[in-house]
Amino acid sequence: MSTSSSAPAGTPQLLTLRGINKSFGAVAALMDIELDIAQGEVVAIVGDNGAGKSTLVKVLSGVHAPDSGTITFEGQDVSISSPAAAQHLGIATVFQDLALCDNLTVVDNLFLGRELSPLRLNEVDMEVRSWELLKQLSAKIPSVRTQIASLSGGQRQTVAIARSLLGDPKIVILDEPTAALGVAQTAEVLNLVERLRERGHGVIMISHNMADVQAVADRVVVLRLGRNNGDFRVGDVSTEELIAAITGASDNVVSRRSAARSTSEETHAS
Amino acid sequence: MTTKAQPAPSALALDLQDERLQDRTGLRGQYKAFLDRTRSGDLGVLPVIGGLILIWAVLQILNPIFLSPANLVNLTMESSAVGIIALGIVAVLLVAQIDLSVGSVSGLAAAVVAVTSVNMGWPVWLVILATIALGAVIGWLYGQIFNRFGVPSFVVTLAGLLGFLGLQLYTLGAKGSINLPFDSPLVYFAQLAFVPVWLSYVLAAAAAASLFTTDYFHARARQHAGLSAMSLQNIALRAGLLLAALGVTVWYLNQGRGVGWMFVLFIVLTLVLNYMLKRTQWGRFVYAVGGNPEAARRAGINVRAIYTSVFITCSTLAAVGGLLGAARLAAANQGSGTGDVNLNAIAAAVIGGTSLFGGRGSAFAAILGIIVIQSISSGLTLLNLDSSFRFMVTGVVLLLAVTLDSVARRSRTSHGKA
Ligand SMILES: Nc1ncnc2c1ncn2[C@@H]1O[C@H](COP(=O)(O)OP(=O)(O)OP(=O)(O)O)[C@@H](O)[C@H]1O
Numbered sequence: 001m002s003t004s005s006s007a008p009a010g011t012p013q014l015l016t017l018r019g020i021n022k023s024f025g026a027v028a029a030l031m032d033i034e035l036d037i038a039q040g041e042v043v044a045i046v047g048d049n050g051a052g053k054s055t056l057v058k059v060l061s062g063v064h065a066p067d068s069g070t071i072t073f074e075g076q077d078v079s080i081s082s083p084a085a086a087q088h089l090g091i092a093t094v095f096q097d098l099a100l101c102d103n104l105t106v107v108d109n110l111f112l113g114r115e116l117s118p119l120r121l122n123e124v125d126m127e128v129r130s131w132e133l134l135k136q137l138s139a140k141i142p143s144v145r146t147q148i149a150s151l152s153g154g155q156r157q158t159v160a161i162a163r164s165l166l167g168d169p170k171i172v173i174l175d176e177p178t179a180a181l182g183v184a185q186t187a188e189v190l191n192l193v194e195r196l197r198e199r200g201h202g203v204i205m206i207s208h209n210m211a212d213v214q215a216v217a218d219r220v221v222v223l224r225l226g227r228n229n230g231d232f233r234v235g236d237v238s239t240e241e242l243i244a245a246i247t248g249a250s251d252n253v254v255s256r257r258s259a260a261r262s263t264s265e266e267t268h269a270s
Numbered sequence: 271m272t273t274k275a276q277p278a279p280s281a282l283a284l285d286l287q288d289e290r291l292q293d294r295t296g297l298r299g300q301y302k303a304f305l306d307r308t309r310s311g312d313l314g315v316l317p318v319i320g321g322l323i324l325i326w327a328v329l330q331i332l333n334p335i336f337l338s339p340a341n342l343v344n345l346t347m348e349s350s351a352v353g354i355i356a357l358g359i360v361a362v363l364l365v366a367q368i369d370l371s372v373g374s375v376s377g378l379a380a381a382v383v384a385v386t387s388v389n390m391g392w393p394v395w396l397v398i399l400a401t402i403a404l405g406a407v408i409g410w411l412y413g414q415i416f417n418r419f420g421v422p423s424f425v426v427t428l429a430g431l432l433g434f435l436g437l438q439l440y441t442l443g444a445k446g447s448i449n450l451p452f453d454s455p456l457v458y459f460a461q462l463a464f465v466p467v468w469l470s471y472v473l474a475a476a477a478a479a480s481l482f483t484t485d486y487f488h489a490r491a492r493q494h495a496g497l498s499a500m501s502l503q504n505i506a507l508r509a510g511l512l513l514a515a516l517g518v519t520v521w522y523l524n525q526g527r528g529v530g531w532m533f534v535l536f537i538v539l540t541l542v543l544n545y546m547l548k549r550t551q552w553g554r555f556v557y558a559v560g561g562n563p564e565a566a567r568r569a570g571i572n573v574r575a576i577y578t579s580v581f582i583t584c585s586t587l588a589a590v591g592g593l594l595g596a597a598r599l600a601a602a603n604q605g606s607g608t609g610d611v612n613l614n615a616i617a618a619a620v621i622g623g624t625s626l627f628g629g630r631g632s633a634f635a636a637i638l639g640i641i642v643i644q645s646i647s648s649g650l651t652l653l654n655l656d657s658s659f660r661f662m663v664t665g666v667v668l669l670l671a672v673t674l675d676s677v678a679r680r681s682r683t684s685h686g687k688a
């Protein structure tokens with residue numbers, strides 16, 4: 001278990017968090033959180049429901065201000081005081097609740113806040129860019145001129161992911177990006193994560209799917225009840241170890257289930 | 271897709287390649303798309319146009335003078351001041367807020383116009399500037415209170431309604447009424463300035479021509495980019511229809527005194543607001559904030575600045591409306607901006623199709639809505655029915671419009687539209 005030393009040697013640190021605290025009233029959602037991301041690194045954050053993953057994402061994207069702690073971005077101390085500040089630094093986020101405007105069209109949402117030629121909107125170029133971006137993600141969206149309200153959950157998720165890629169960000173944060181996606185679209189998002197890594201972007205991916213995590217992540221950071229509970233290199237860790245770190249014990253409901261299943265398979269075999 | 275032969279997918283426009291898309295190009299396609307929209311509760315201007323035809327028919331039967339050129343000219347002139355106020359209401363409704371004080375602000379503006387131009391002898395340009403500044407400051411103040419303290423807009427502006435009414439009475443002084451001289455350019459503009467006949471036709475033709483050119487260049491740009499575009503036939507038809515509609519209207523009004531410059535100002539302001547809302551980033555932000563303020567904030571939009579800018583727009587337009595109202599009456603008095611001005615402006619925006627739930631509507635709602643309201647008012651006056659009836663009928667029409675908005679919203683939800 002290590003922190004900054006786990007980054008591949010020679011690659012510069014992109015983002016470093018130290019001692020981040022965040023409470024909502026009496027609920028301490030984040031306590032003394034540490035996190036490092038290097039350029040071209042994919043870090044998965046895993047943890048049970050309510051572990052504080054989305055709260056950490058919101059701190060990084062300027063939605064919530066942390067109560068205390070330091071954030072270092074490209075070697076400089078920064079305070080991410082607003083979503084605009086995060087965008088300005090080059091941190092793009094796909095939120096768990098997607099944060100799209102239902103009354104606007106797909107194109108409008110993709111370019112919201114980044115419209116081409118603000119005083120005389122360039123609808124044509126925006127539409128063409130939208131189609132390119134959505135094709136790249138194998139999106140199954142019939143028309144980019146339909147309102148978000150009439151899209152399916154997975155289509156909306158694709159739009160939210162496409163949105164995060166528009167401004168050529170340095171770090172992309174994906175909060176459960178594949179939760180509602182079909183098989184092909186999930187594979188496409190995992191490919192996308194790898195492409196982002198190749199281009200030297202940092203990626204933070206939150207997922208409950210251990211197979212996805214182990215397929216694309218370089219490191220896995222475990223949160224448990226608002227605290228760091230492990231930081232593993234993907235090659236060095238088994239799914240059982242991860243689950244133990246997530247649930248906080250080697251003897252837990254998940255391991256008991258899988259143990260029970262393997263014994264029952266053995267008895268069947270014999 | 272239909273059974274007729276389709277070109278290979280790659281030859282199709284970029285935005286028409288999904289095989290689930292039904293053909294909605296060409297005139298028939300557009301007609302079908304229109305039916306789709308209407309069925310799913312996206313009613314647009316349909317109900318208000320239908321309602322207007324009904325109201326006009328009934329009033330014409332009751333009193334044949336109603337549709338006479340003279341009366342319609344009057345209607346356009348009476349609509350302009352409150353219509354301009356309604357434009358501001360459209361803007362605040364789009365961000366899902368409300369301004370209940372537009373009547374008082376317009377009344378205060380009228381008082382300021384009278385005092386500065388009559389008692390203090392300011393030149394007209396300075397009076398106009400002062401009125402606009404007054405409106406802007408009031409809107410800015412609302413924005414600050416709304417953003418900083420989170421007071422709901424209906425409460426802030428309700429306080430404004432009372433406060434600025436008081437300020438209006440105070441400004442007018444003990445006499446309570448100030449007449450504007452008839453040789454004032456403001457009064458001339460609001461009562462006697464009409465577009466010369468030849469110019470009115472030129473303007474109508476210019477409007478159609480500019481619709482044609484914008485459509486044409488837009489279609490060409492889309493075609494170059496490989497997107498589907500309106501056909502030339504379609505573009506010409508649209509421009510032709512507009513030309514015919516404007517031509518007939520202008521011709522008919524010219525049978526009376528003609529097209530008033532004040533009405534032209536109202537239309538120009540509507541077109542400007544429409545451009546701002548539909549073609550600029552600011553407008554996009556307004557719709558976004560009205561649809562989902564939290565999503566707008568996370569997209570990096572300065573949501574507070576949008577609220578402030580919208581309140582400023584609304585109060586400024588209310589002040590301009592007050593100025594024109596005073597000019598039309600050639601006086602400012604304790605009754606300026608009171609009575610039904612407030613409710614008529616709000617009702618006009620809603621009747622014209624602006625949703626009370628935010629994020630839906632357009633600047634043209636103000637024109638359509640105010641014409642409905644002014645028609646009712648004018649028709650009932652012609653029938654010698656006093657304001658008691660006017661209030662009741664306008665109330666019923668407002669209730670109908672809001673009910674329609676709510677029902678359409680439900681239908682939209684069930685058809686997967688915001
Ligand atoms: N806006 C808020 N106000 C109050 N409490 C909050 C708020 N947001 C999060 N919390 C609390 O903080 C804790 C962490 O929530 P968070 O959303 O970060 O969990 P998570 O790890 O993303 O869970 P999930 O896997 O279910 O998405 C929870 O106990 C939650 O109740």
Ligand SMILES: [Mg+2]
Pocket residue numbers: 053054055096175
């Ligand atoms: Mg979460």
